[in-house]
Amino acid sequence: MVLRTIGSPPPPGEHGVRQARIISRWRLKAVQRKLTLAPSSRYCGFPRGDAVPITVSRKLIAYVAGVQRCGSPWSCPPCSSVVRHRRAEEINRAVEPHLAGGGGALLLTLTLPHGPGDALAPRLNLVSTALKACFKGSGWERRRDRLGYVGSIRSVEVTWGEDTGWHPHVHVLVLFDRQVGEARAEDFRAWVYGRWNGFCEDRGFGTVHPVHGVDVEVVSTSGDLSRYLGKAEGGAWEVGQEVARGDAKRGRAGRMAPFELLAEFVDTGEARLYALWMEYEAATFGKSAIHWSPGLRAKLLGDEPEESDEELAAAEGLSADVLVQVLEDAERRRADVRAGTAGRRLAEIENAAAMFWFMTLWRGGPSDGKERSDHTEESGHAAPVTAGGRGVRYRAGGRGRRAGARAAPPRLAAGVRTHPG
Numbered sequence: 001m002v003l004r005t006i007g008s009p010p011p012p013g014e015h016g017v018r019q020a021r022i023i024s025r026w027r028l029k030a031v032q033r034k035l036t037l038a039p040s041s042r043y044c045g046f047p048r049g050d051a052v053p054i055t056v057s058r059k060l061i062a063y064v065a066g067v068q069r070c071g072s073p074w075s076c077p078p079c080s081s082v083v084r085h086r087r088a089e090e091i092n093r094a095v096e097p098h099l100a101g102g103g104g105a106l107l108l109t110l111t112l113p114h115g116p117g118d119a120l121a122p123r124l125n126l127v128s129t130a131l132k133a134c135f136k137g138s139g140w141e142r143r144r145d146r147l148g149y150v151g152s153i154r155s156v157e158v159t160w161g162e163d164t165g166w167h168p169h170v171h172v173l174v175l176f177d178r179q180v181g182e183a184r185a186e187d188f189r190a191w192v193y194g195r196w197n198g199f200c201e202d203r204g205f206g207t208v209h210p211v212h213g214v215d216v217e218v219v220s221t222s223g224d225l226s227r228y229l230g231k232a233e234g235g236a237w238e239v240g241q242e243v244a245r246g247d248a249k250r251g252r253a254g255r256m257a258p259f260e261l262l263a264e265f266v267d268t269g270e271a272r273l274y275a276l277w278m279e280y281e282a283a284t285f286g287k288s289a290i291h292w293s294p295g296l297r298a299k300l301l302g303d304e305p306e307e308s309d310e311e312l313a314a315a316e317g318l319s320a321d322v323l324v325q326v327l328e329d330a331e332r333r334r335a336d337v338r339a340g341t342a343g344r345r346l347a348e349i350e351n352a353a354a355m356f357w358f359m360t361l362w363r364g365g366p367s368d369g370k371e372r373s374d375h376t377e378e379s380g381h382a383a384p385v386t387a388g389g390r391g392v393r394y395r396a397g398g399r400g401r402r403a404g405a406r407a408a409p410p411r412l413a414a415g416v417r418t419h420p421g
């Protein structure tokens with residue numbers, strides 16, 4: 001088995017689409033790491049030791065360990081995807097049982113007034129203060145008690161448009177202990193608008209758009225927001241994704257998401273796009289992207305430990321069901337990160353792992369599914385398989401395998417539930 005000859009064209013379907021996204025993220029990373037002023041992001045993706053363990057799960061997704069991670073949910077293309085994917089999963093895990101148990105939720109989207117040429121940082125710095133100012137006082141307390149307020153999760157997002165300039169907005173998922181009907185939701189929207197607009201006018205930021213400035217969606221099931229699918233990268237889009245996956249959304253109505261801005265800069269080299277990207281990075285640096293109101297996490301997720309963004313990025317794939325493990329040479333990895341080919345390399349390794357799996361099944365001979373499965377299971381515990389490619393070793397099987405569990409052949413074209421990020 002020669003690794004270098006395998007995997008040039010990604011397989012079609014969902015798997016190929018996911019690989020294409022990873023390839024483009026690492027291409028963007030190669031540019032972003034040269035631009036960034038944050039050392040942690042500059043060295044993000046580089047190996048920490050002599051070898052980089054890469055695990056390919058049975059879903060044929062490669063996970064990298066033993067590398068530095070900046071964990072930035074804002075400006076690092078690979079980290080932001082991993083971190084926001086995990087945050088979205090967390091939200092779904094918390095909100096699904098809440099809704100299933102009869103609780104209700106409203107998804108508020110609040111936009112700060114803005115125009116072309118307005119600086120981003122002062123508006124972003126204002127979001128948390130503005131929300132605190134809105135949700136306090138006797139008016140809030142009355143509504144809070146009447147609606148059965150439980151807590152909220154907020155996520156800040158930024159897009160940019162030629163006509164509108166920076167468009168900072170915040171999604172707030174407000175949870176209640178009972179369902180909220182459309183009429184109460186509209187009443188709530190009108191009340192929030194008054195507070196939000198009052199705050200923005202008082203601070204000299206102008207008047208909030210009467211229609212688009214404050215939006216409220218009633219959330220009854222976590223699948224309620226599936227209509228947002230169109231603006232996302234794909235995959236299942238539940239309420240957690242809507243709140244947390246700013247990285248995966250496409251800008252709407254002529255607006256660009258930050259990574260689209262960066263990609264446009266890579267394509268055109270326009271100085272103004274460079275300036276916008278640098279402004280975005282500086283304005284978001286060190287800010288939390290997703291924030292739970294105090295006590296809500298413990299209430300909904302019990303004592304599940306809360307991990308930092310860096311920890312989430314570093315823990316990628318730890319619970320994956322292992323198909324093969326690869327030890328990649330550190331020099332090779334470093335060169336791939338620099339050249340922007342680290343994503344391409346992961347796709348090659350995934351495709352080689354798929355080929356390895358198919359060959360193992362094929363060598364089993366008998367067409368009967370059970371025998372083939374059993375053979376695969378045994379071969380999983382066999383001696384390490386050596387593959388071609390500089391400094392690469394393959395080892396089949398690993399943690400997470402159940403004795404006697406059936407190995408199903410991977411389905412590359414369709415039906416593979418893949419990590420959407």
Ligand SMILES: [Zn+2]
Pocket residue numbers: 041044045069070071072076077078079080
């Ligand atoms: Zn990073």
